[in-house]
Amino acid sequence: ERYRALGVDCINGRARITSPYSVEVDGRTLTTRSIIVATGGSPFVPPIEGIEKTGYLTSDTVWQVRELPKRLVVLGGGPIGSELSQAFARLGSQVTQVEMLPRILMREDPEVTALVSEQFKTDGINVLTAHQARRCELNDGQKVLVCDSGGEEVRLEFDELLVAVGRKSVTDSCGLEELGIDTTAAGTVKVNEYMQTKFPNIFACGDVAGPYQFTHVAAHQAWYATVNALLGGLWRVRADYSVIPWATFTDPEVARVGLNEQEAKEQNIPHEITTFPLADLDRAIAESETRGLVKVLTRPGKDRILGATIVGEHAGDLITEFVTAMRNGLGLNKVLGTIHIYPTLAEANKFAAGNWKRAHTSARTLRWIKRYLSWQRG
CATH class of the missing domain: 3.50.50.60 (FAD/NAD(P)-binding domain)
Structure with a gap:
C-alpha cells in the first residue's frame, strides 16, 4: 500500500528474467530498460543427517x-x-x-x-x-x-x-543462471561498484548481492542501484562501504563500526585502544544498566577513529555518533568538544574521548601547567 501510494505499480507473482530487457511474471511479460534484482536471502540449513x-x-x-x-x-x-x-x-x-x-x-x-x-x-x-x-x-x-x-x-x-x-542468497529460479550472470564464491550475485551485473542494465542489491547481509546495508545499496538504473545515462554513483555499522540485539546490545581489536591484530594495523566502562556513567547507574563499555580504536598518537564497539543498553543507537564521526573524518577531539546532554547514555562516547585525551596529554604540558598554577598561588 505504501509503494502504491507513491505511484509504484506493484505486481504480486513469481518473476523470472527472460532477457536483459524483459521479466515474466506468472505468464505476463514486462519490458524495461533496467532491472534490479533484490531477491534477498534465506536461512542456510546444513546437511545434518536426520x-x-x-x-x-x-x-x-x-x-x-x-x-x-x-x-x-x-x-x-x-x-x-x-x-x-x-x-x-x-x-x-x-x-x-x-x-x-x-x-x-x-x-x-x-x-x-x-x-x-x-x-x-x-x-x-x-x-x-x-x-x-x-x-x-x-x-x-x-x-x-x-x-x-x-x-x-x-x-x-x-x-x-x-x-x-x-x-544464503536467493539466486535460483529467477533466470539469472540462464542469462549467465556471474556469482561469487559466497553464492552472491557478482556486481561492480555501481551495483551492475555483467549486463550494465541489470543491477542487484541487498542480500542477493552481499557482501553485508544487513537490512540497513540493503537499503543503502538499493539507493545506488535505483539511481544508477534510472539516471545512469546522465551520471553514475559508486556504492560506498567505507563505514558499515551493525548491531546484535541481545541484552546487553552489541554495536560496532569499523575495526575491532582482534581484526586490527589479524591485519597488522597499528592501533591504540581506549575504553570507558558504563559502570562509571551516571545514567547507566541510575537505570541499573552498568554492564558494558565503549571501546575505541585509533591510530597511534592520533585521534583518527579506526573503529568502535559499544556493549550495553541502546548500543545500537549510541554507535551512530562514531559512525557519523568516521564517515565525515572527525576524530575523538571533535567528539570530546561536543556538548552531550546530562544525564544520558550518549555521554559514554564523550567520556571515552576524554580518556583518550588524558592519555595523550604530554607530561611536559602537565608540568608547565603545574608550575603556572604554583606561580599564581605565589
Missing part, C-alpha cells in the same frame, strides 16, 4: 510457532542464534545454544563475548561452544541432536531445533 526427520525451525519460520517449546536447541552462536536464544529463554523455554567455534559472537572481541555470555548464564541459557552437530535422531517420538565435543559424543534432547548458522 534433520529432515526431526524437523527444524529457522529465523524465517520461527514466527509461525504458536506454542512455546519446553526444550529448545539453537544451532548457531552468531547474532541471529544469540538473539533468538535469549528471547526464547526469557519467554520460558529451556534453551541450549550449540556453537562449533570456541565462543559465541566470534567476530567480536573476547571481552565483548564475555559480557553477553555472562548474561546468558544469568538467563539460564546452556551455551555449548566447541560442539559440532553430527546428526539428528528420532526414537519413539524423542528428538535428539548428537554433537561431537573433543572426540566425545554429546546427546541433546529437544522439542524444537532452531537452525541459525547463517544465510
